[in-house]
Amino acid sequence: MEHATHQLPGLMTRTEADLRQIFLRQVEAIPAGERIKRCIQCGTCTGSCPVSYAMDISPRQLIALFRAGELETIMRSRSIWICASCYACTTRCPSGIKITDVIYALKRTVMEKEYESKAPQVQVLAKLFVDNLMSYGRLHEGTLIRKYYMKTGIFKLFGFIPLVKKMLETKRLALFPKKIKEHKSLSRIIKKAQEIEMRHVPEKLEYSPEFVGYRGLGDMKLESRKGE
């Protein structure tokens, strides 16, 4: 029964249950994250969002889809990657939902599942950023941009020549990346943090065809945590 391709209405598929487990773990790390339950679908977030016009699923719809057990649809949207993290929605949400952080949690869920997304260039940039930080401890913009365009469309690099020229003229270009002194200790910190994070990941995901909607959120033990 539980492996049937056609689910009973209101029951979750296995993929959905997996995604939910990862996503809810991320939401737990947001102070007052449990308020995601309180969305009244007013659309204030979408109306405040400077880039909602370019999204395929609006911020309000993201929350609705999550509640309806459609995380997979969200994972495949381009919306979460267009979000510029400007916090306009979060500031205005009448229910105090941290939409920006929820979107971060969605991004992380995709990265963790290594889903193919509609905006792979964002993942490319994010990964290069992490590499850059891991190798130097500081961001070297030149290296980041050069590698990014080498992966996503090399011809675009030529477009940067005039800018590079200007930057040289105004002494605004660092030609080489600089490593921080305690680079080794930063790497150790990062390694340890990765280990710690793994402790919280259950080894095998339990499949539970729970009801979607609020019942699916039922056991989030967050209400006790203080909000704002």
Next chain:
Amino acid sequence: MKYAYYPGCSLEKTQRGYDESVRAVFKALDQELVEIDDWNCCGATMYMSVKETVSLAVSARNLALGERMGLDILAPCSSCFTTLSKTNRILNEIPEMRRDVNEALAEGGLSYSGKVKVRHPLDILMNDIGLEAVRARFQRNLNGLKIAPYYGCQIVRPDKTFDDRENPMLLDRLFRACGGDVVYFPMKLRCCGGMLMTTFEETALKLNKELLECALDNGADVMVTTCPLCHMNLEAYQGKINNFYKTTFNIPIIYFTQLLGIALGLPAKSLGLDSSFIPLGKKVTTLTEVFYA
């Protein structure tokens, strides 16, 4: 007062105008900045791509270094300011997170108890030093220079920080006091798209075009910024916007600390004004030249 200075990656070189002017203005107002030794990138953009504990630990290393100095942190880059503040808040509110992060920091011989405050220069200027004390140091009247105050999206959001979240007024008040004519600028908080300029260029070009248009329509001579990323988008990509939209924008973009430095009578060179890509325009240069003639 003395602060632990966290310049952040952009200020190191590409946005040296911000770095130099922050240092110069704070010095002129008798505030001491001690750069945090061996700080690391706050990890703003990596926030989405790695595990929570990792991004918190990376940014907390800076908080720990600041705590060791016994000073509050001054972070002029809006993005750093938001990232460091957010980390600080999570570590203070969720004890399990602080425990985990401290376990990681211990690997580098560090620990963080949550005592440091993360501050933005605008906050310190207006709320600690105070407008009256700053005004007492003015050497030069901005002579009705028309200014569009662009706060960018992050310094007053998401948490209640130091100014209103819908209509911040600190920049307006500061430059009005300097003799500037702060124009109506309803897009003062509208996001410029940040990194979208790299990942979704057309969307970002549109956002920035709208900002420039709004400033121009309201008669601004200059646009004042508080964030290196906004500054980069509005300044370095202005030409690209012009090509794309067949517009003819030529609006000087200037850091608020640079303009304040002019009002304080500081030498143009110490404010990094020579690093601007867009000519500062007659009105601004007259202000600086008259003074140094």
